[in-house]
Amino acid sequence: MTRLKFLGTRANTDATSPYHSKHSGLLLNEKILFDLGEEEFLQHEPEVIFITHLHPDHAVFIVEDIEVEVPIYAPEESDDIEVRIMPDHVDFETCTISSIPTIHSKLVESRAYLIEGDHRILYTGDMVWIEKKYHSAFGELDLVITDGSFIRQGGRVMGDKQGNIWGHKGIPDLVEFFRPCAAHIVFTHLGKWFYGNASESRRKVKSLSREVTIDLAYDGMVLDLR
Numbered sequence: 001m002t003r004l005k006f007l008g009t010r011a012n013t014d015a016t017s018p019y020h021s022k023h024s025g026l027l028l029n030e031k032i033l034f035d036l037g038e039e040e041f042l043q044h045e046p047e048v049i050f051i052t053h054l055h056p057d058h059a060v061f062i063v064e065d066i067e068v069e070v071p072i073y074a075p076e077e078s079d080d081i082e083v084r085i086m087p088d089h090v091d092f093e094t095c096t097i098s099s100i101p102t103i104h105s106k107l108v109e110s111r112a113y114l115i116e117g118d119h120r121i122l123y124t125g126d127m128v129w130i131e132k133k134y135h136s137a138f139g140e141l142d143l144v145i146t147d148g149s150f151i152r153q154g155g156r157v158m159g160d161k162q163g164n165i166w167g168h169k170g171i172p173d174l175v176e177f178f179r180p181c182a183a184h185i186v187f188t189h190l191g192k193w194f195y196g197n198a199s200e201s202r203r204k205v206k207s208l209s210r211e212v213t214i215d216l217a218y219d220g221m222v223l224d225l226r
């Protein structure tokens with residue numbers, strides 16, 4: 001069995017609701033934490049932490065002086081805390097966690113994490129896209145957990161003359177992107193669009209379900225995969 005606990009599901013937006021007040025954090029099997037958007041997530045006593053990228057809503061130590069006593073893997077060094085540069089993969093107990101480069105920010109490096117244990121799960125963090133050369137690593141995924149920042153097609157993508165892009169893809173784009181390889185997609189990191197009328201927002205996302213189950217996460221949501 002694989003147990004996933006969504007500790008925080010709010011994007012970097014002021015909008016909050018009681019079910020979406022905390023920034024990114026995903027706890028796997030009570031031991032492995034992906035993203036540390038809030039210091040309080042340390043109360044769960046994770047044994048290892050993987051950070052998708054050094055933005056404060058995923059890595060609170062950038063903006064708050066905190067102490068972390070377990071290994072933190074991140075895509076790049078941090079001036080604020082000691083991290084280990086994420087290698088190709090890390091084995092932890094019966095899981096292998098592999099890093100896949102994502103396109104998200106002009107200024108920071110970003111990685112998705114492929115978790116292979118009893119199930120195959122991809123946690124992307126924020127993303128515009130993943131380069132084609134990495135797609136073969138996906139295989140068949142039991143679950144994708146990805147970026148719910150924008151509901152509109154296209155999301156919010158910026159670029160320069162050299163063809164570099166950064167920002168966030170929209171939820172409809174990510175559904176299309178992951179549909180061929182995923183049985184189930186959960187959107188977390190919910191942006192401003194979500195908070196006005198949450199049940200209408202859920203309906204909008206659910207309407208994109210075709211051949212794939214789509215859900216929206218909330219703070220404290222537990223997902224048991226069997």
Ligand SMILES: [Zn+2]
Nearest residue numbers: 012055057126
């Ligand atoms: Zn973010």
Ligand SMILES: [Zn+2]
Nearest residue numbers: 053055104126
């Ligand atoms: Zn970000």
